[in-house]
Amino acid sequence: xxxxxxxxxxxxxxxxxxxxxxxxxxxxxxxxxxxxxxxxxxxxxxxxxxxxxxxxxxxxxxxxxxxxxxxxxxxxxxxxxxxxxxxxxxxxxxxxxxxxxxxxxxxxxxxxxxxxxxxxxxxxxxxxxxxxxxxxxxxxxxxxxxxxxxxxxxxxxxxxxxxxxxxxxxxxxxxxxxxxxxxxxxxxxxxxxxxxxxxxxxxxxxxxxxxxxxxxxxxxxxxxxxxxxxxxxxxxxxxxxxxxxxxxxxxxxxxxxxxxxxxxxxxxxxxxxxxxxxxxxxxxxxxxxxxxxxxxxxxxxxxxxxxxxxxxxxxxxxxxxxxxxxxxxxxxxxxxxxxxxxxxxxxxxxxxxxxxxxxxxxxxxxxxxxxxxxxxxxxxxxxxxxxxxxxxxxxxxxxxxxx
Numbered sequence: 317x318x319x320x321x322x323x324x325x326x327x328x329x330x331x332x333x334x335x336x337x338x339x340x341x342x343x344x345x346x347x348x349x350x351x352x353x354x355x356x357x358x359x360x361x362x363x364x365x366x367x368x369x370x371x372x373x374x375x376x377x378x379x380x381x382x383x384x385x386x387x388x389x390x391x392x393x394x395x396x397x398x399x400x401x402x403x404x405x406x407x408x409x410x411x412x413x414x415x416x417x418x419x420x421x422x423x424x425x426x427x428x429x430x431x432x433x434x435x436x437x438x439x440x441x442x443x444x445x446x447x448x449x450x451x452x453x454x455x456x457x458x459x460x461x462x463x464x465x466x467x468x469x470x471x472x473x474x475x476x477x478x479x480x481x482x483x484x485x486x487x488x489x490x491x492x493x494x495x496x497x498x499x500x501x502x503x504x505x506x507x508x509x510x511x512x513x514x515x516x517x518x519x520x521x522x523x524x525x526x527x528x529x530x531x532x533x534x535x536x537x538x539x540x541x542x543x544x545x546x547x548x549x550x551x552x553x554x555x556x557x558x559x560x561x562x563x564x565x566x567x568x569x570x571x572x573x574x575x576x577x578x579x580x581x582x583x584x585x586x587x588x589x590x591x592x593x594x595x596x597x598x599x600x601x602x603x604x605x606x607x608x609x610x611x612x613x614x615x616x617x618x619x620x621x622x623x624x625x626x627x628x629x630x631x632x633x634x635x636x637x638x639x640x641x642x643x644x645x646x647x648x649x650x651x652x653x654x655x656x657x658x659x660x661x662x663x664x665x666x667x668x669x670x671x672x673x674x675x676x677x678x679x680x681x682x683x684x685x686x687x688x689x690x691x692x693x694x695x696x697x698x699x700x701x702x703x704x705x706x707x708x709x710x711x712x713x714x715x716x717x718x719x
Contacts, residue, residue: 365457
């Protein structure tokens with residue numbers, strides 16, 4: 317049910333539980349993550365005999381959140397604020413909200429330093445805080461919140477909150493997607509698993525071990541949600557089982573027979589090589605994706621990387637080193653640290669080489685097993701060089717089949 321108001325309606329998820337967040341229709345960049353479809357900052361209000369707000373929104377959207385809260389209760393009457401995560405897309409409006417209310421803040425121990433780091437000039441050191449850990453509970457009268465530490469998913473302070481009576485898991489960055497939509501549920505917008513995969517690949521991929529531990533805690537505590545309400549994107553209800561299974565698969569690094577050929581080109585020589593490698597993979601019956609670095613976003617490429625068994629990175633040599641877009645991608649890749657992958661380097665050069673060795677070194681620094689030696693061609697590939705490209709494609713296809 318939507319409750320109408322000047323900011324658009326708060327949305328009732330269950331009796332006494334409301335979405336009161338904000339929609340960033342025109343947000344196109346999220347700390348390096350390209351968001352052509354915008355995003356949402358989800359905040360949730362739980363009303364029992366007492367009231368609790370779970371997360372706030374990015375600071376420029378504070379007014380939108382406050383107007384939605386006002387459709388349900390006077391924001392100054394809030395009893396509690398739950399801070400699942402102190403990153404400013406979630407907690408940016410906290411200081412603005414605290415100007416209106418003396419509500420006690422529930423936060424993890426590691427979150428306190430971050431809170432004071434951001435909001436000391438707003439008097440945060442004098443705010444009423446309660447530090448919580450996994451299993452701690454807050455009774456609202458008819459509603460009970462259980463706190464679940466989710467350390468390094470994806471910051472040290474991260475936690476999630478489970479509403480026991482309605483079995484809603486407020487999962488913060490877990491299970492999110494960058495989607496701006498006027499709809500709130502998965503079944504209202506169609507298949508959003510690809511959006512969730514892109515979000516996971518670019519934000520949570522480096523934290524597979526903490527995620528496995530967290531999923532184990534959910535099982536141990538017998539938490540079986542009926543809804544998962546993240547801080548970005550839609551709420552999972554119809555596809556709940558599907559997204560949980562996907563997260564378990566991603567956390568375990570499961571891959572399929574799939575190869576990526578990722579490259580940029582200057583005078584088309586590296587592009588010719590990339591096409592020849594990809595065609596050889598295809599001829600072996602293995603799925604392949606050909607991804608030009610100036611025609612595909614980094615986050616899209618990393619989504620494709622999620623279930624790929626092997627990949628190749630190609631670059632022309634520029635000033636004895638990497639083409640800039642290739643260097644940028646390899647830095648991004650290193651931060652995300654994909655697991656269980658094998659990779660190869662290829663490229664072209666003219667009066668001086670260097671790019672292929674640089675790619676190999678960057679891949680090794682990322683912890684990826686490199687198929688050596690890399691393939692480099694001077695000036696332009698002809699039949700002999702094209703045959704070597706085909707051999708590399710066949711080798712990548714074999715690696716994919718063996719995974």
